[in-house]
Amino acid sequence: MTDTLRAAIIGxxxxxxxxxxxxxxxxxxxxVAVADVLPGRAAEFAADNAPAAAAYDSFEALFAAHEIDVVHLCTPPGVHRPQAVTAFAHGAHVIAEKPPALSLSELQSMTDAAADADRRFAVVFQQRTGSAADHVKRLLDAGAFGRVLFATCNTLWYRDAEYYAVPWRGRWETEGGGTTLSHGIHQIDLLAYLLGDWRSASAQLWRQDRDVETEDVSTGTILFESGAVASVSTSVVSPRQTSSIRIDTERATIEVDHLYGHDPSHWRITPAPSVGEEEAASWAFGSEVVASGHDALLESVYASLFSGSGLPAVAAEPARALEIVTAFYVSAREERQIGRVRVQSDESLRGALESPVVDNRPGIDG
Ligand SMILES: NC(=O)c1ccc[n+]([C@@H]2O[C@H](COP(=O)([O-])OP(=O)(O)OC[C@H]3O[C@@H](n4cnc5c(N)ncnc54)[C@H](O)[C@@H]3O)[C@@H](O)[C@H]2O)c1
Structure with a gap:
């Protein structure tokens, strides 16, 4: 048990x-401190967002000057692994932004370093949080909706050339993947959090418009252990943006339609005709409204760090969504379905995600 935790933000x-x-x-x-490699950026950030925090132009300088209990990695994914390993070696817990790493093997080395140092390693997949996702998960887990049959999971976003002008974005080496890894992973993570273990996945990667090395659209399918099948679309070329999941079960359709965060007003549960009114009414969202987001996630992670308990479910299992995304990229390369067992056990699949992308841009021979 502790009642004070000193935090640092890197990036x-x-x-x-x-x-x-x-x-x-x-x-x-x-x-207590923030750091960024761009000279002056950390100081500017501290002035605007955390006047009491000391500012450094390097991660190393920050650690040389402060004892830190919790490191928040808000850096590009290509540097999460070395920074997490260093933070664990300094005795800090780590909260890393998604995607936690560029590959499953990098992620494994981070998880191992956390275990060796007896520190916690939380990943920010904030779409799992909030009272509505919690309510739906409890009803699904209790079997209230019957068997899950079909789901759709869409991340249809819009990111223009200016967004991709940031040097680390759109490149295999520094971003690790395209929109599936960087954007779709949020909804894929929420879907898999709700539906449980997956069995296999397949996908294709497309470059429809943006000037990137990676994909700007992907289309995929996930088969879950329960037999539920999900169709997954991810895009950064969609002017009307939406993040949505629809789950069709034997007894209901459950939907969430939002952009970057949800509360009960974004969710809808439609009972099948066979469900009685009284039972359908019992599925209503409660009066407690907690929005999904960083506040909800970090509050629950810090509560576990203060109490010394294990990480909450909303911040645990950092590998699940990355395993599905890895299966998508490997499937695009091998042009077949990829099983979870293979992703988890075959070291050759756990390296970089680089994969062929079908280029449909006019005038480009893809
Ligand atoms: N959870 C979410 O909703 C969400 C939203 C946006 C971004 N992200 C994730 O957060 C991370 C950062 O994204 P962003 O959009 O804030 O990027 P950004 O480019 O705006 O910020 C990253 C910062 O890290 C700094 N940096 C780079 N290398 C560094 C190093 N070695 N040491 C210290 N600082 C370094 C850069 O100078 C920059 O200021 C990515 O992993 C991204 O996917 C998550």
Missing amino acids: TGSVAVLHARSIAAIDGAEL
Whole structure:
């Protein structure tokens, strides 16, 4: 048990602002230092978001000056592994932004380093959080909706050339993958959190418009151990943006339609004709409304760190979504379905995700 945790944020770009806000709202959490490799960027960030925090131009300088209990990795995914391993060696817990690593083998080495140091390693898949996802998961797990038959999972976003002008984006070496790894992974993670173990997956990768090495669209299928099948579409070329999951079961259709976060108002449960009114009414979302997001995730992770208990389910199992995304990329390469057992056991699949992309841009021979 502890009642104070000293935090540091590494990488003070866009997502770091959400971490600083969430830390500020947690009793006993203190953001003592921030670091970024771009000279002056950390100081500017501290002035705007955390005036009490010291600012450094390197991760190493920050660690030389401070004892840190919790490191928030808000850096590009290509540097998460070395930074996490260093943080664990300094005795800190790590909360890493998604995707946690560029490959499953990198992720395994991070998980191993956390275990060796007896520290916690949490990954930010914040779509799992919030009272609505929790409610639906409890009903699904209790069997209230019967067997899950079919699901759709769509991440249809819009990212333009300016977004991809940031040097680490759109490249296999530094982003690790395309929109499936960077954007679709959120909804894929929520879907798999709700539906449980998956058995196999297949996908194709497409480059429809953007000037990137990776894919800007992917189309995939996931078969779950329960027999449920899901169709998964991910895009960064979709002007009307949406993040949505629809789950058709024997007894209901469960839907969430949002963009970057959800609360009960974004969810709908439609009973099948055979379900009585009283039972359908019992599925209603409760009066407690907790929105999904960094606040909910970091609050529950810090609660577990204060109490010394294991990580909450919303921040545990960092590999599940990355395993599915890995299966998608390997499937695009091998042009066949890829099983979970193979992804988990075949070291050759656990390296970099680089995969062939069908290029449909006009004038380009894909
Ligand atoms: N959970 C979410 O909803 C969400 C949203 C956006 C981004 N992300 C993830 O957060 C991470 C960062 O994304 P972003 O959009 O904030 O990127 P960004 O480019 O805006 O910020 C990254 C920052 O890290 C700094 N940096 C790079 N290498 C560094 C190093 N070695 N040491 C210290 N600082 C370094 C950069 O200078 C930059 O300021 C990515 O993994 C991304 O996928 C998650």
